[in-house]
Amino acid sequence: MQATVATFSAETRSGTVLLDDGRRLSFxxxxFDRSGLRMLRLGQRVVMRVVDGRVEALNHIALPLD
Structure with a gap:
């Protein structure tokens, strides 16, 4: 599943993403730690694994989840 980063706190390493259908999910x-990334930018596209409405993993759209 793909989404756009809506908020991100480097301090807590958490935030929200906006799905293409307008729904907002928190992570x-x-x-975030599963991504191996150091930062996310607002507006950045990401790919995610969502299980039961919860973001389990996310990463830059060009990088694999695992």
Whole structure:
């Protein structure tokens, strides 16, 4: 699933993404830590694994999730 970064806190390593259908999902530090990234920019496109409405993993759209 793809989305756009809406908010990101480098301090808490958490934020929200906006799905293409307008829904907003939150992600926590554990989902961000799985990415191996150091930062996300507002407006950046990401690919995510969502399980039961919860973001389990996310990464830059050009990079694999695992």
């Amino acid at each position: 926590d530090a554990s989902a």
